[in-house]
Amino acid sequence: MLGWIIHYEIAAIIILIALTFLFFTGNRIKTKESRMFLWLLVLSIAMAVFDEATVFCNYYHELVPICVSYFVNMVYLSSIVSVIWVYVLYVILLTRSDYYYSHAYVSFLSIPILLEFLLIFSAPFNHVMFYIDENGAYIRGSGMTQIFIVCACYGSVIAYLGFTKKRMLTRLQRMAVCFYTLAGLVGTIVQMLWPEYLLNAFIFALGLLMLYIAMQGNYVDVDRMLNTFSGEALCKKINMAIEQKKDFYILMVRLGGLEEINLVHGFDVTNEILRQVSDYLVRVIPGHQVYHVTGTNFAMYLEMDENTANSYAGKIMDKLSDNMYVRNVISAINIPYKMAMIKVPEMANNSVVALSLLNIMLPDPKISDSEKFVTVKEEDIKAHTRRLAVESAIEKAVRSGSFELYLQPIISIENGTFSAAEALIRLKDDVCGEIAPSEFIPIAESNGSILQITDYVVNRVCRLLSLGTYKKKGIDSIAINVSPVECLQAGMAERIISIIQSYNVDPSAIVIDISERSFIGNNCNLTRNIKALSDYGVRIALDDYGADYSNLPELLSLPVEIIKIDRSMLLLASDSDEAELVLVKVIDALKGMNRKVLVEGVEDEEQVDLLWNLQCDFLQGYYYSKAVDEEMFLEVVDNKNLYGL
Secondary structure (H helix, E strand, O other), rough: OOOOOOOHHHHHHHHHHHHHHHHHOOOOOOOOOHHHHHHHHHHHHOOOHHHHHHHHHHOOOOOOOHHHHHHHHHHHHHHHHHHHHHHHHHHHHOOOOOHHHHHHHHHHHHHHHHHHHHHHHOHHOOOEEEEEOOOOOEEHHHHHHHHHHHHHHHHHHHHHHHHHHHOOOOOHHHHHHHHHHHHHHHHHHHHHHHOOEEEHHHHHHHHHHHHHHOOEEEOEEEEEOOOEEEEEHHHHHHHHHOOOOEEEEEEEEEEOOOHHHHHHHHHHHHHHHHHHHHHHHHOOHHHHEEEEEEEOOEEEOOOOOOHHHHHHHHHHHHHHOOOOOOOOOOOOOOEEEEEEOOOOEOOOOHHHHHHHHHHHHOOOOOOOOOOOOOEOOOOEEEEHHHHHHHHHHHHHHHHHHHOOEEEEEEEEEOOOEEEEEEEEEEEOOOOOEOOHHHHHHHHHHHOOHHHHHHHHHHHHHHHHHHHOHHOOOOOEEEEEOOHHHHHOOOOHHHHHHHHHHHHOOOHHHHEEEEEHHHHHHHHHHHHHHHHHHHHEEEEEEEEEEOOOOOOHHHHHHHOOOOOEHHHHHHHHHHHHHHHHHHHHHHHHHHHHHHOOOEEOOOOHHHHHHHHHHHOEEEEEEOOOOOOHHHHHHHHHHHHHHHHOO
């Protein structure tokens, strides 16, 4: 076909057909965006095919009826205009702008396109866009440049959306939109200036390829393995629905026991269980509003009344309560689960608060759990608000080093004086006031800031010991509590040792209190940390003995020097002869193992007499002194050691 370069159009058709094949064979969720992308593909193929057809008609115009030439050229031009308009709608959906713009506004945007269609399909009568002369030859009309003007106008709309709504797109997605928009403008200009180069469809095909790579994997936030939306998509959905002033529920399901199943049966079985659960949820929840939030957490967006939402929750509970059967696993598998539901925006004004509340309401599920389903209530909101405030106070204190160090003296029965102390942390905040350790320590353990708190305490204690004042007062050692969470982490011992070395402190002056809870289970990191600290010279104490769980074989195998008996055992012994006998036997047994014994919570003279007669090594409690700040501690030690107990 002399005069026209058609190779680019052929390449465009091949690319577009390949993209269509990938689109239909790919694992995706049907959404407005994906349907609009499919329309882009179909119209682009039509544009390329009919562009080739126009060349044929124009080249062989003597053989082609005029009506056929008109039809082919009108379809080709209308496909170009349609691609432009569908692309604008696609970008509106990608940037979630359809939530902000009314139907009237979108209709207003369509006016230039409608005018173009009118001019194209009236071409046989007005000859504005093109016409076919009496010889059947194609003649371009003066109105053809309007297509370029329309492209430029819509390009500016897309540029505006891309700039103002860029937070809705990733960097790669923004680049793809920019590439397709600029490529479309360049292709249209080239086609206008050099009609013989059929580049328009090819350039649009390259733009669609870029869009497919950037968008179809991420733009709908799909979890491809489970055929659900992702957690990021849920956050967007919640926030957009709140902005639209909609009332809805978020129902979250947390599965338990998958780590154990993974250890026994492997990843394939675990993944099959997740797929079975997600497949059921997608089938039972209307509108594909299922989200895979994290590894074992699924969430559902339910825009309905409470009774209907509860009915869906009931269906899911019935399904999850049944045994699951997985290929290559002979026995049925029972999966523990918990579910929680929150009404939004009544109980949460954004996605972060809603998901945080749901996570708090869903501890690790167990088969023995009696309560499988809870609804977030007002008191949960208050507890969550308090937790956020405490977390903020902890973060501020960690950043500024504004924790307060308190010390509680420990008496040595051997010499009748204060010979040691326990370091305790206190937290005061302008907003929350004084926060009890029993409140902020568990929160610090859960969010990881306990590591910085421990470093702070070790540094403060080492600084005090390095001054030499405490040694002169008769204080030989200071005990530091280390969280079970930290004890089980690799590198804990090395970190503490490096701090001690930086102050050049005698390591035997440091006692690390490890809670009895840390010994639950057989953890290699705990054993390594204890042995590394002991080998360096740090003394190890077992704290809260008798309060939780006692693994005596583990205790005997580790270099634990001091056993701190929990105050609960002493309180029971004060009220019961049987409990007193148990306490006596425990102390005798521990001393028989060559462990030093410290009893906590000593509060009255009767308890002192009992423990003194049992020849405990150390006593600690309010009878002698409560925990006081550093300055007051020295006064207490001076008064007690100088003037007697």
